[in-house]
Amino acid sequence: MIRSVLSLRPKAGQSQNLVRFFETRKIPERALASPGCLGVEVQNLLPDGDEVLVTALWASVESYQIWLGSAGRHEDGVQMRALLAEDGDALGPARLYEVARCANHQNTSVPH
Template identity: 35%
Template sequence: MIRTVLRLDILPGHADHLVEAFRGAEILETSFAQDGCLSTEIAIAEDGLEAIVTATWDDVDAYARWTSRTDRGSSAELLNPHLREPLDASRVGLVYDVAHRPSA
């Protein structure tokens, strides 16, 4: 299992708008529906200036299937007005191996 982390720098006062853009475009829902995605979420820093988009995946192949989708970059135009640096389809998150996870 892997966890991916994509860090986003948010323009001041745009955190709520960024989350609404994610909701409106159903970005997290679309990634969660991707085969091999186990969880996904967006978290906003307390100061509202940074977000992390994290997900857990079965393996790097599952994440690669997501990042290679031809439609993946289509939501950038909805997100970029709220970000300090524009996104495009080539930007991917850092990949971490999940080393330990307690079972329920």
């Protein structure tokens, strides 16, 4: 399994609007409809919301690559720019992590 991590820095006071942008454009739902997407989270940094973190769990790197090429992804990025801080690191490149081990509340774990 692969976890994608995308860090976004919204303009001051725009973090809730950025989260709503993901809701309005149905980005998590579209990602879940992509083959191999197992889950998506959009997270707002507490207490001030000066970072929005988007993480997703993928069956494989290939399934993540399919999502990157999916319809609407480019347009999402173009429209999102208006909500992001002006500097160059407001939209960091997505990082991929191999999930080596995980556990859940049912006391089961998934080995690598």
